[in-house]
Structure formats: C-alpha cells, structure tokens
Amino acid sequence: MMEFLSSSSYFGLALSVGAYILGSAVRRRWNYAILNPLLLAIVLIIMLLSFCGIPYRSYDRGAKYLSYFLTPAPVCLALPLYRQLHLLKKHAAAILCGISAGVAASAASILVMVRCLGLSHTVYVTLLPKSITTAIGMGVSAEAGGIVTITVISIVITGILGNIIAEPVTGLFRITDPVAKGLAIGTSAHAIGTVKALEMGEVGGGGRSGHGARRAVCRRTLLKWPRRSYPAVRPSSYCKKP
Numbered sequence: 001m002m003e004f005l006s007s008s009s010y011f012g013l014a015l016s017v018g019a020y021i022l023g024s025a026v027r028r029r030w031n032y033a034i035l036n037p038l039l040l041a042i043v044l045i046i047m048l049l050s051f052c053g054i055p056y057r058s059y060d061r062g063a064k065y066l067s068y069f070l071t072p073a074p075v076c077l078a079l080p081l082y083r084q085l086h087l088l089k090k091h092a093a094a095i096l097c098g099i100s101a102g103v104a105a106s107a108a109s110i111l112v113m114v115r116c117l118g119l120s121h122t123v124y125v126t127l128l129p130k131s132i133t134t135a136i137g138m139g140v141s142a143e144a145g146g147i148v149t150i151t152v153i154s155i156v157i158t159g160i161l162g163n164i165i166a167e168p169v170t171g172l173f174r175i176t177d178p179v180a181k182g183l184a185i186g187t188s189a190h191a192i193g194t195v196k197a198l199e200m201g202e203v204g205g206g207g208r209s210g211h212g213a214r215r216a217v218c219r220r221t222l223l224k225w226p227r228r229s230y231p232a233v234r235p236s237s238y239c240k241k242p
Contacts, residue, residue: 007058008062009061009062010062011058011059011061011062012058012059012060012061012062012063012064013062013063013065013066014062015045015048015059015062015063016041016045016063016066019040019041019044019045019048020037020038020041022040022041022044023035023036023037023038023039023040023041023044024037026040027040033164033165033167033168034164036160036163036164038156038159038160038163038192039160039164042156045059070133070134070135071135073135073191074133074135074191077191077194080198087179091179094179094183095179095183098180098183098184098187099183099187102131102183102184102187102188103131103187106130106131106188107128110124110127110128110130111124113127114127122145122146122147123146123147125141125144125145125146126141126146126147126150126151126154127146127150127151127154128140128141128144128146129141129146129151129155130151130154130155130157130158131155131158131187131188131189131190132155132190133155133190133191134152134155134156134190134191137151137152137155137190138151138152155190156192158188158189158190159189159190159191159192159193160192161189162185162188162189162190162192162193162196163189163192163193163195163196166181166185166189166193166196166197166200167196167200170184170185178201181197181200182194182197185197
C-alpha cells in the first residue's frame, strides 16, 4: 500500500497539505505558541517518511508543486498593506529607520557568529538571507554563491521561531504600538512572522485590542441597562380547557 502511495505523483502534495491541515487542527484545539502548524507539519512528514521508509525523492516528486506558490504567495500580503497605506505614509520615517535597523542587526549578528565560530564566507552568504521570504532568499543565496538548501532551512527556522516567540517577546518588552509590533515581527521573521502579525490584528494587534474594548463597553452597558419587572404568569392560565 505504501509503495503504491509513494509511487503516486501527488503523494507528496497530499501528504504536505494533509499534515498542515492536521497541524492547524491541533493548534486550534490546544492554543499553545509552540504548536505552530508549519512546525507540526514538518515533524509529521519527517516521522512518516522515516517510519515507512519512503525515500525523499518519492515525496519530492509530488511536493515540488507546492514550491510553485512560493513566488506569488507573498504578493497576497499586498492587500492588507494597501489597506494600511495611510499608516505607511504617516509613519514613513519610523518604518524606514526600523527596517534599516533590523537589517543591520541581522547582518551584524550573522557576521559575529560566523567570525566567532570560524566559519567560511560561503556560510555567511548562506545564512545572510535568513530573514527574507523563501522565494527571494533562495535567489539571493544562489547569486552570492551560498548553499541554497541550507538557506531554505535557516529561513524556515527563523520564520517559525519568530512566529512562536513574537507575542511573548512583545509582551515582555511591553510593546503595545501596533505599527511597532508589525514592523518588528515582519522585519525579523519575514512572511511567516507577518502571518502572526495578521493574527494579532491587521495593524499588528490593534484589531484584537479594539474588539476587546468594544466587548467590554457593551458588557458594561448591558449591566447598567434598567430592567423591568413583569408579573409572574401561572402556566395553568394558558392551559384552561374551553
């Protein structure tokens, strides 16, 4: 049975989509930050391939179709970006300074790590695009002479880690401004981090806090609403025989 499935051209595609759907269901059931759907899908696929002895080439034969969506998928983020265009214009200087600081900090941290561990220049250019979305990071790594497969792994790990720790870190440092939240998460954890920022609210958490405030106001209004008392009606008065 497994030989038949692994020989199918769409086995990898179905396994990837099914593992992600299962990971999303687990995340909805137990809402813990560590239960990231993408992380759970990766773990499930690795365990299944290892346990059943399915070679990676058989899996990649069908899973490669998902890579075609890597380039157009980030374009979908243009819609919420367009909706917040007025905020981009209003905070243009802060956004440019924040992104520049994030890029400089990322490049400097990688350079320090490479120098401290005595790694080569190839490893440096391989890890340099770790905070860029996968489709662009692969091209940057290839142009600079890096190892593309390791670049993809570093990008995925960076995105998943940023998605997991984004909310605890912003809470720890008491970052409440929605623009600052979205800017910090998106700069450090690329598209996967942007998904987390959208979960926190379309402006990086402002939507959810606004919803909570509206709910609290409605609750207080209902509690203060004057209640009329009505006389008790005996059920027997409706059950009289003609």
